[in-house]
Amino acid sequence: MAKSISKNVTIIFVVFLISFLVVAESQKFSRNLSQRSLGLKKEKLSHFRFYFHDIVSGPNATAIRIVEATRTNRTAATGFGDITMIDNPLTIGPERTSRLVGRAQGIYTSASLNEMGLLMAMNYVFVEGKYNGSTLSILGRNPVMSAVREMPIVGGSGLFRFSRGYALARTHSFNMSNGDAVVEFNVYVLHY
Numbered sequence: 001m002a003k004s005i006s007k008n009v010t011i012i013f014v015v016f017l018i019s020f021l022v023v024a025e026s027q028k029f030s031r032n033l034s035q036r037s038l039g040l041k042k043e044k045l046s047h048f049r050f051y052f053h054d055i056v057s058g059p060n061a062t063a064i065r066i067v068e069a070t071r072t073n074r075t076a077a078t079g080f081g082d083i084t085m086i087d088n089p090l091t092i093g094p095e096r097t098s099r100l101v102g103r104a105q106g107i108y109t110s111a112s113l114n115e116m117g118l119l120m121a122m123n124y125v126f127v128e129g130k131y132n133g134s135t136l137s138i139l140g141r142n143p144v145m146s147a148v149r150e151m152p153i154v155g156g157s158g159l160f161r162f163s164r165g166y167a168l169a170r171t172h173s174f175n176m177s178n179g180d181a182v183v184e185f186n187v188y189v190l191h192y
C-alpha cells in the first residue's frame with residue numbers, strides 16, 4: 001500500500017516536471033536558426049517588367065480619390081494631402097487588354113507642398129505563373145513629372161520573403177482629357 005502511494009507520487013512528480021519543461025520550452029522567446037532550415041539557399045536577383053494602369057475615369061475606375069484635403073493657395077497646385085486608393089491592373093504589355101500579371105493595391109497621396117511628389121504605399125499582388133499569390137511591398141517617393149522615378153521595394157511575401165530592391169517607373173502614356181495613365185515599371189529584386 002505505502003509502496004504504491006510512493007510510486008504514484010513519483011509518477012505525479014515526473015509528469016509535473018515534464019509539463020514544466022514543455023511549458024519552459026514553448027515559452028522561449030527567441031532561438032537561432034540556420035538559413036537552410038527555412039529552405040533559404042542562394043539569394044538571386046530578378047528583373048520584372050510590367051505596365052501599371054492608373055484608371056481614374058469612367059465606371060471601371062481602379063484609382064479612386066478617397067480624401068480631398070482643404071485647399072489653400074499654397075497647396076492648390078499640388079493637391080497636397082489628397083489620398084487615392086488603388087487596385088490597378090498590372091499587365092505584360094502597355095495595352096489594357098494585354099495579359100494580367102498582377103495588381104497594385106494600396107494608396108498614393110500628394111506629400112509635397114511645392115511640386116507633384118507622391119508618397120506611394122502599395123503591394124504588387126502577382127497572379128502570373130509561380131508568382132501567383134506572392135507580393136512585393138513598395139514604399140517610396142514618386143515625383144510624377146520626372147522621366148524616371150525610383151521607389152524602394154521594402155519586402156515581400158511568398159516567393160519574395162526577405163526580398164529587397166527597387167522599382168523604376170516611367171510614364172508610358174497619359175490621357176490629358178480623362179487623367180488615365182499607363183506607367184512602365186522595371187523592378188529589380190533580390191530574393192531567395
Ligand SMILES: *[C@@H]1O[C@H](CO)[C@@H](O)[C@H](O)[C@H]1NC(C)=O
Pocket residue numbers: 030031032
Ligand atoms: C544565437 O547566436 C548568437 C551568436 O552565435 C549567440 O550569442 C546567442 O546567444 C544565440 N541566441 C540564442 C537564443 O541561442
Ligand SMILES: *[C@@H]1O[C@H](CO)[C@@H](O)[C@H](O)[C@H]1NC(C)=O
Pocket residue numbers: 058059060
Ligand atoms: C466596365 O466593365 C464592364 C464589365 O467588365 C464592361 O462590360 C464595360 O465595357 C466596361 N466599361 C468601360 C467603359 O470600360
Ligand SMILES: *[C@@H]1O[C@H](CO)[C@@H](O)[C@H](O)[C@H]1NC(C)=O
Pocket residue numbers: 073
Ligand atoms: C489666395 O489667392 C487669391 C487669388 O490669387 C487672393 O485673392 C487671396 O488673397 C489669397 N489668399 C491667401 C490667404 O493668401
Ligand SMILES: *[C@@H]1O[C@H](CO)[C@@H](O)[C@H](O)[C@H]1NC(C)=O
Pocket residue numbers: 127128129132133
Ligand atoms: C492563382 O491562385 C488562385 C488561388 O490560389 C487560383 O484560384 C488561380 O486560378 C491562380 N491563377 C493562376 C493564373 O494560376
Ligand SMILES: *[C@@H]1O[C@H](CO)[C@@H](O)[C@H](O)[C@H]1NC(C)=O
Pocket residue numbers: 057175176177178
Ligand atoms: C482619352 O480619354 C478620352 C475621354 O475619355 C477618350 O475619348 C480617348 O479615347 C482617350 N485617349 C486614348 C488615347 O485612350
